[in-house]
Amino acid sequence: MLRFIGKRLWHGGLTLAALVTLTFFVMRLAPGGPFSRNRKISPEVQANIEAAFHLDEPVWQQFGRFVWGVLRWDLGPSTKHRDYSVNDLIASGLPYSLTIGFWAIVIAALVGVALGLAGALKRNSATDYLAGTVGVVGIAIPIFVIGPLFQAYFSLRLGWLPVGGITEGWRSLILPVIVLALPNIAYISRITRTSMIETLRENHVRTARAKGVGWRRVLTSHVLKGALLPVIAYLGPATAAIITGSILIETIFAVPGIGRHFVDAALNRDYPLVMGITLLYGGILILFNIGTDVVRAVLDPRIRNER
């Protein structure tokens, strides 16, 4: 098992290196740069600024500088947010994104799996239809519609919760967490339901029933493991995506997370920030994928033997 994890980590590192390299050069291939805005600046000033950020050096040298920086845990200064290093920006935003993302995925996993199981075990019951409705609504209605609707109702109409911001502690988190969890509840409940129904039809479940060990035991020791494997496979990458922040959630609820940097950094040609975000998201995604593989290998001996 340790060898398996080691191998996956090594592969993950290679993937991350390739991803970062590719991003670095593709960013620079595109015309324009961080300081080529329509504003009139004298060529001397422009050259000075670019020299300050080492943009006058050849691309290979810049890449070397970037790699050296990464090794020293220093992602360099942001070209857009003056006086802030990329490390600062990530350190200040990540905790908010992490907190909201963590609770959203925990709630999504618990509620989603519960709804999916209930739906699969009592098909065509009220619970099943409720889960189905939540599923359709959660997937079909985008966050930027549900978010403002929730704000309008729970904050403005009922006055229960703050509209946005982060000033009221955990109360500020409730709405963004719920809105972020909703589409995931939908996906997870549907995956759970489908997989559960499939597993219940499997031959080895029939064998277990024929053994007369009781329905509850059949469910807990013969059905659940197999049924939850696809859910776990979904949860890994989904968690990585959610805890690194959502630009929609952070914009709607005025949360100073790092989700907004994903788009802003690219639009502003903030090379160091783009690289930092890429490294962060890529690293987390790869780590969670490895984690998922490890959990699946622990649960399923067939996967374990494959490698």
Add this chain to the structure above:
Amino acid sequence: MTAEPLLSLQDLTVRFRLPQGETVAVDGVSLDLAPGEVLGIVGESGSGKSQILYALMGLLASNGRAGGRAIFQGQDLLSLTEAQLDRVRGQDVSMIFQDPMTSLNPYTRVVDQLAEGLIVHKGLSKSDARAEGVRMLDRVRIPDAARRARLYPHEFSGGMRQRVMIAMALLAKPKLLLADEPTTALDVTIQAQVLDLMAELGRETGTAIILVTHDLGVVARLCDRVAVLYGGRVMEEAQAEALFDTPSHPYTRGLLAAMPRLEAALTPRLGTIPGTPRSGGGDLPGCPFAARCTERLDHCTTIRPPLLQIAPDRRSACHLTEKTLGAAP
């Protein structure tokens, strides 16, 4: 059959609700099984033979309903609740399934699957139950049983998995073993081994066996008595030797003609039964085989031939035999 039967099927029916209406899979089957006896149920695909076993085990698909009675040791298996059934299943009645590749839990060590029944039903400790499981694996001739027991099913070959299934089924020394085409998915060379093993262990524990198969060779090898099923009805029932020597029903004759024999001269073609096997469908007034029968009489499609006693230990449902017998005794 003078002794008290171990299992008595009385007018067993299995019906499935389908979107296009109700279909009859098993249509009034009555059979008795003596303790320790090996009964073969043969028929083509879709003849309803497997559904009889599923009905007994309470394992019919959710749209299936069983009717009639199945008296096993004084209680009607069909009227038991799921919880009551769990006191019979895996203890007094066990089942072996057709596909050993998928019938074992892929996530659990073989030994723990064997031990599970003993822990739940007999209250054995985990270590005792495991020891018992290993002993049983040894008896089904799994080499190096103690080590192999700790492996997972995917690390076993098909033949070995089916032997694990047999071990699991016989572990509780059941009075009745239901085997649903246990060797269909196995290599021909393994089939005989597995069957002999099952029969041998069955004899040792005094377990009666109902063996469902479409393979007449298997029946000839193992069974005391045979029931031939077609369209969910028993066409003919006889001692195995008698059935092979003097088949009385046209369908049985067709089946036997379609069976390759070593001793027969090599003919260019095996016999075939014209038409396609009837499977499911609604209720029929006449004989289900009438549409394909080469010796059909006029009233075969309109009047259902009763299953008549035509000799001691021998029953047949055909208007032809009815005619040759004259008035039924």
